[in-house]
Amino acid sequence: MTKTGSNGPKARTRARQQHSQQKYTQALRSASPATPQNRPPGPAHRDDDARTFRLGDLLTECTTFPAVAIEDDNDKLSFGFESKILGCKIPSATVLSLAGALSREGIDTELAVESITHHSIVVTAPDWADFQRLEMSLTDEWTIPLCPVAHCSNHSMRYQYIDRCHTHLPQCDTATLIQMGTWWAQSHSDALAADPARTGGDRAADLLVKAAVHQGSSAELITVLLRTLFVDEADIDEIIWDEAEALDLRHAIGRERLRLNTSHETKPGAYARAQGHARPAAADPGPCPLPRPTRRSTAHPNAPAHQPYPTPAERCRRLNGQP
Structure with missing residues (x-):
């Protein structure tokens, strides 16, 4: 079956005509199916x-x-x-x-x-x-x-929605990241029936936000993800009349916002290493410091390890020789 509309044969012929500056009939003839002779x-x-x-x-x-x-x-x-x-x-x-x-x-x-x-x-x-x-x-x-970057042998991260690999995702511009994030969020929300308890916490959203950090657009992307995954917070009272359900939705949005804002800070420089800008090696911290004294070393020598610390009043009585 041949697809019609914006992606059909006529649309492709028009695009080829504009690119090659040919007449429509010439562009259509050049796009004719191959035959055994040609x-x-x-x-x-x-x-x-x-x-x-x-x-x-x-x-x-x-x-x-x-x-x-x-x-x-x-x-x-x-x-x-x-x-x-x-x-x-x-x-x-x-x-x-x-x-x-x-x-x-x-x-x-x-x-x-x-x-x-x-x-x-x-x-x-x-x-x-x-x-x-x-x-x-x-x-x-x-x-x-595969990743759409020419001659890249890495597979795309997510089937159909996030088509870049881990190496080339941080190189996308803000518009591309927002477009991929919107498509992924719509599919993810539909697959989970827009259940607030299950919608958040996906690793794909973390990777998109980490990539957006390099473009300085993480706040914009997080706003788009939250609005698409859940709903615009300004519309909650108009969409949901049940107060308990509306409160659960607000809490879910707040948790996911906090998680996305902190996810890219857990492993700073991960995408920098993927792009070939490895972080410098950490300096030698020197010899390992002595271990901290345990609770047993601060209490009576014969006290069991699980004995709690003495209170200030108990320490005063012991210093004065009182039981």
Whole structure:
């Protein structure tokens, strides 16, 4: 099924027309599906190859080409086909997994080969796709999203919403962080039925706030997260009439606000180390100091270890020889 609307073939043709300054018919002709006569040969095993193909053409190969056995280094067998588009064998389940990841974009989605190794192939999707870079296994049956930064081999942190890896998330600007935070918070709140007792405390929010600290926008991001995860505090009395329920919601928002404001202070410099700016090594503290005296050393020599400290009155009586 071909997707229509802002992400449909006509919209893509208009975008290509504006980029190349071509007429609409020329841009439409240049975007026509590949045929056996004009399809380019399979890509070579190089990292600088930018060959493109349609998802529908790869699915056609997957469903029509004869099945072949694919064996990995651990002698595990999977079944796939010899792709002429990719120039290598690929498991059928890997292609179907790719189609599932791009199901909202339709079979007309154009992909580009970024790199191919003996074990996987990295493809890039259009800018309007949910996943800009995906890694397809050539020996196993999976396709996973990668960090959208070119040639980064790290996986994205959160499926579909936070698409950067731990290294490149702090490099995002404020607008990108707020957009990712809004999408994640909406999904997280919906998944937990907007239950205040369970909505807060997620590690993804901590990572977003830590990244926003480097942009000086942590307060703005925390405000957006709280408003999206729960509700705007100014609207609580209008939305919730039950006083006890409204009070619980205010307490949940307050706890999460305090947690987010202090979470980035627990491990300062964590993202600085991820960006290659490691903190200097701590100075040698010198020899270990003598241990502190225990309670037993301050009490009577024969007193048990659990005996409490004597009160000032008891110490005075002992000094005067009184029982």
